[in-house]
Amino acid sequence: MAIASTPSPDHLRLLVKVARMYHERGLRQPEIASQLNLSQPRVSRLLKEAVARGVVRTVVVSPDGVHAEMEEALVEQYDLRDAVVVDTDGVGPDVIPALAAATATYLDATLKGGDVIGISSWSATLLEAVNAMRAKTVPVAEEVVQIVGGSGSPEVQLHATRLTSRLAELTGARPVFAPSAALVHSRELRDLLSKEPAMAEVMKSWSRLTLALLGIGTLEPSPLLRRSGNAIEPADQRQLEELGAVGDVCTRYFDADGRPVEADFDDRIIGISPDQLRAVERRIGVAGGESKIAAIRGAVRGGWVNILITDVEVARALLNRGTRLR
Numbered sequence: 001m002a003i004a005s006t007p008s009p010d011h012l013r014l015l016v017k018v019a020r021m022y023h024e025r026g027l028r029q030p031e032i033a034s035q036l037n038l039s040q041p042r043v044s045r046l047l048k049e050a051v052a053r054g055v056v057r058t059v060v061v062s063p064d065g066v067h068a069e070m071e072e073a074l075v076e077q078y079d080l081r082d083a084v085v086v087d088t089d090g091v092g093p094d095v096i097p098a099l100a101a102a103t104a105t106y107l108d109a110t111l112k113g114g115d116v117i118g119i120s121s122w123s124a125t126l127l128e129a130v131n132a133m134r135a136k137t138v139p140v141a142e143e144v145v146q147i148v149g150g151s152g153s154p155e156v157q158l159h160a161t162r163l164t165s166r167l168a169e170l171t172g173a174r175p176v177f178a179p180s181a182a183l184v185h186s187r188e189l190r191d192l193l194s195k196e197p198a199m200a201e202v203m204k205s206w207s208r209l210t211l212a213l214l215g216i217g218t219l220e221p222s223p224l225l226r227r228s229g230n231a232i233e234p235a236d237q238r239q240l241e242e243l244g245a246v247g248d249v250c251t252r253y254f255d256a257d258g259r260p261v262e263a264d265f266d267d268r269i270i271g272i273s274p275d276q277l278r279a280v281e282r283r284i285g286v287a288g289g290e291s292k293i294a295a296i297r298g299a300v301r302g303g304w305v306n307i308l309i310t311d312v313e314v315a316r317a318l319l320n321r322g323t324r325l326r
Contacts, residue, residue: 007053018043019050070315074308077319078300081282084309088288095288095311100128103286103309107133107213111140111171116208118147118272118280119167120250121160121182123215124222125286130167139172145205147212148250148271149182167213178202180270182251183232187267194270206272212280214305216287217248218295236265247295249285249304250277256294258302278303285309293317 007015018036021027022043029047033040050056067085074083086102088095103126119126144167150160161177168175179202180193193199219240221231232240232251245253245261250271253261260274277283285305287296293314299305300318310318 015046015050015055018046019056022047023056067312073319074315080308081306085312085315088311096125096128099125099286099288099309100132103129104132113140115141115210117141117144118209118212119144119164120148120214121146121150126213126215127159127163130163133170135170136172141171141173143176144168144173145176146178147206149180150178151181176202176205182271184268190268190270206276209280211282214249214283214285216285216295216299218292219245232265236263239263246298249299254298254302256298258298282307288314
């Protein structure tokens with residue numbers, strides 16, 4: 001708005017009075033107009049002028065537990081689409097509840113309708129996040145699709161099935177299951193299974209994904225993944241270490257800079273390819289804990305994820321803010 005360059009002391013006095021009544025005492029504009037015998041349009045103009053002259057300055061103060069500056073720094077440093085940083089009550093597996101709650105809240109706020117959601121099958125954090133979500137009153141997704149083989153040992157098979165089916169139920173979507181293990185015994189078996197109608201339909205749906213919900217793994221398989229029978233063998237793990245791998249997304253391993261690492265077992269994986277994954281518009285990585293710092297850093301550096309939900313200690317390490325890097 002255009003303002004006079006040298007207002008009179010009386011005008012400034014009125015400006016400050018109106019601003020204090022509105023911003024400090026919480027009076028509404030009609031109340032101010034009545035009390036000062038001014039028109040309401042003039043009160044509105046005075047409030048705008050108070051901002052323009054710097055009489056009123058807006059300052060956003062983050063409450064405890066909200067790390068907006070750190071989130072903005074992560075977005076800028078790693079060219080992310082968004083970041084969520086949460087406080088946790090512990091380390092290692094103890095960070096899962098806080099990450100799960102943050103993920104549930106994020107999905108509740110950002111799922112607006114029409115999404116085709118891809119989800120990795122073997123993540124305890126993602127399962128807890130889905131368990132924490134509230135059901136939508138109207139459908140906000142069309143399909144929820146497994147993007148890595150979802151079959152495993154009977155004792156944990158329920159995990160992958162529940163993760164997909166529950167998220168589909170909550171979002172009003174159709175669940176699409178991958179009827180295969182994530183890691184099979186040979187390339188020939190992978191090719192054969194990929195041609196089966198049910199699996200071929202799942203793989204076709206990967207090109208329609210608009211959002212991927214991803215765990216970020218380390219070279220050491222999680223207890224859940226190990227029990228499922230989809231974990232890599234010790235010999236493969238040693239090869240990955242020799243090749244400089246630090247972590248994986250959907251059993252696709254990468255080095256500290258996020259570059260794909262080509263291991264001997266790559267042609268035995270039934271899961272979304274790196275190129276297919278990077279083509280997904282929103283790739284939400286959910287991971288935390290000191291042991292995962294290197295893997296998370298590689299995932300954001302390499303563009304495997306472009307939205308990160310993590311804990312404050314990991315965020316400090318990624319930003320080199322006083323936390324020892326791993």
